[in-house]
Amino acid sequence: MAYTYREVYQEGTAMLDFLPDARIDARRLLEHVCGTTVQTLLADPDRPVSPGEYEKYLELISRRQQREPLAYIVGEQEFMGLPFRVSPHVLIPGQDTENLVEEAMRELTDGSRILDLCTGSGCILLSLLQYSNSNSGVGTDLSREA
Template sequence: MNYAASYSFGKEQLITAHVPDAPLEARLLLEHVCHTTHHDLLAHGDRILSPEEEAHYRFLLQKRANRIPLSYLTGTAEFMGLPFQVNSSVLIPRADTEILVEEAIPLLTTGTRFLDLCTGSGCIALSLLHFCKGTSAVATDLSPDALQVARANAERLGLQARISFLCCNLFPAHREERFPLIVSNPPYIRTEVIPTLEAEVKDHEPMQALDGGGDGLHFYR
């Protein structure tokens, strides 16, 4: 099957499965499998997929039809224009969280050391370090698996020397250090609301990063 026909097949598969943004996601999965860009669909639609590429594409289409999030299938998500590794151990970065980063940037000056609670993939802390030169950070998370992802992202972005990761419940234990700025995107969804969320969220993203307790305010207490 050639590239254009593969895209048409994938698009129809995801439309039939009622996947949101099916045409876009079918294209992104195809580009991920074939290591191509949107240009290839337009200019090289007659390119023949290898048997391995075709099998892998069909495999990912089935996973996406079963509502596994696109970012978990490709292993990456963009945040603040930066590429972040993600897997099912961490929440997928959301565009609306970029507002938090944008608001924090003017508050950070050279030499500032800040704290990021519930760091997950590290997208908030690492974005701030990327855009605020001369700053450093401490990032905490209760999940060792999430911290493994965050460390990998720090290395990928060349920021590992400016950030320390600690596995703990919110604030670092036995540390007297004071931070002029604390940032966080904590769990805030009420427990009773979780079952009403999209399948991609409630069935696949880490519950620990979503569930904010009975009133959504457990973290703040």
């Protein structure tokens, strides 16, 4: 049986209805599986989803039903406007981490050198370097998986 983006999205949303962000999670998982964007889903909701994509989508929905973080499922988390790869071996950056980066930026002067220990995804160091002037930095972590 052939499914469309709309049908698969509605099914995923229904399966995640106990989660506060069911619609967002279902959409992000569908985007991830189909390698597309929300604009494509909105512009062509009747576009077919392949049987392989459908099966993969249901697998990811099942993982989300078990409350596995969405960022771990898709392997990415946006932080301060930048995409970062994440896995269960690193912490998912959130608002507290963003506050830390913003506070650190207030303390940096041009030409600062930054050392990020236990860097994980690297989001702190890379965000500081992206949004500051003429700074350099090194990040390191004991975990090979990080």
